[in-house]
Amino acid sequence: MSKEEKKVNRRDFLFTASYTIGAVGVGAVIWPMIDQMNPDKAQQALATTEVDISSIEPGKSITVLWRGKPIFIKKRTSDEIAEARAVKLDDLPDPQKDEDRVKDGKDEWLVMLGVCTHLGCVPLKDKGDFNGWFCPCHGSHYDVSGRIRKGPAPTNMEIPKFEFVDSNTIKIG
């Protein structure tokens, strides 16, 4: 091999340029193929739901569907709120104050995604060791604030973005 051949020449430039353009082209084709699997416009369009909560009695809850997932809306009694607030943060695998899981001044309303954070099953209400929810699939126990207490689930049940439109209606999403 002579030294001349190792020097960068026109052919090397052409190779590099071709590979680069080729890679950009392949990427430009692959991305639409991947992104088409993400939620489409019709799915995204279902992103908000309004719910009438006037008929829920204290201590009771309802389940509504939002983006294909159940939302638990529970009107808690003052005992239940007190119970949730008496828990020490050190006892929680995913420490979070009950106050941070509800809207200020609307402490009785717990609105959360009724989806177990383990593998996505719907927990059963008024079950489990902590007076809250129990997931039948793999045995996760949640308390009356929807916080994980025992079992394989890593985090508390998620609080979706929601707001009170008026005192009887909430808008989820």
Place this chain on the structure above:
Amino acid sequence: MSEHEYVPKSKAGKWFNDRLPLLTLGAHLTDYPTPKNLNYWWTFGGILTFCLITQIVTGIVLAMHYVAHADLAFASVEHIMRDVNYGWLIRYIHSNGASMFFLAVYIHIFRSLFYGSYKSPREVIWIIGLMIYLLMMAAAFMGYVLPWGQMSFWGATVITNLFSAIPLVGDSITTWLWGAYSVDNPTLNRFFSLHYLIPFLILGLVVLHIWALHVPGNNNPVGIDIKKPSKDTVPFHPYITIKDAFALLVFMIIFAGFVFFTPNVLGHSDNYIPANPLVTPAHIVPEWYLLPFYAILRSVPDKLGGVILMFGAIFILFVLPWLDTSKVRSAVFRPIYRQFYWIFVLDVLMLGYVGAMPAEGIYLVLARVGTIYYFAHFIIVMPVVGLLEKTDPIPMSISEPVLTGGAEPSLARKVNDKV
């Protein structure tokens, strides 16, 4: 291969073969020298080929009547069962066929584990086989989702949620897999598309699996290298074809027994309830062939840890040829490994059993013990036993197992007569 050049007899055959040597390939497959001591555990390759073809043929027919839409899928499956001519038969063959496919593949894999068929020079055959096994699990899982019953829906939810355990990008990946914010119509659509695709990928891998097999040739119960062709081999046709055909016939009798007498025994009755995203069935279980891995998943009290161990339980098989340090292939000549082998078989069966039970109390304890042993078998037993074990004398050839090395004649006979 080592056979002499094949020349077709007819002029037309020669003309064609010169242009595309398909007849040479055919001749290679019929004359393919096979160890003469192959026992019935070696017939499952043929049985598995039959299973794959059966699934493809019945699947194509079912796709002519099935509707992949969340609102219509459940009804279309019932339509197949009630209205389509012989629809019940074709669907029961397809759904039970999946179970029979896994039954055969597990026997095939455990045969390989016992006789050391995964060892040099057959590592690539083993790895391609595992890729087929992974694709089979993907196909079976997606197929189970298609009827859109309660088990379909919640099975899909749990399995796709496994990916949400991945740090940082887990939720985005799960949403991407769903094409929605939960398992929904887009999920069903793509699963149907992939369920139709995967069997053909498997078919391609089967060709590679057999191709890779035909390079070194079959392993055999004695596990020694043999000269091919020689006194130790017989041509594939008619010797192996007839043996495979007989085994297949017995297999088909069992298969037909399930299809005609207990077509739903391996399924779950909850899957005859249409999918409901608001209610999870009280006790969800995967199909029986995934239960050992499900038990491993549930044995870990941590989400990511459980997912890692579950996938690890499968992926550790890929490095098995390098974890096993023994030079001797067949467990027939490995007195210590042979015992661990059977403990391992029992361990997997136990994991399968506890996988079907609720994850609490004694079942959780058993699942944890079983999981630890599962990994210990590969990480500790395989390398250590291979180094320390004193193996029995190995015969020089299949024909003359007793002449040299002093192997027990009874042992050699035992091998030949196995099953």
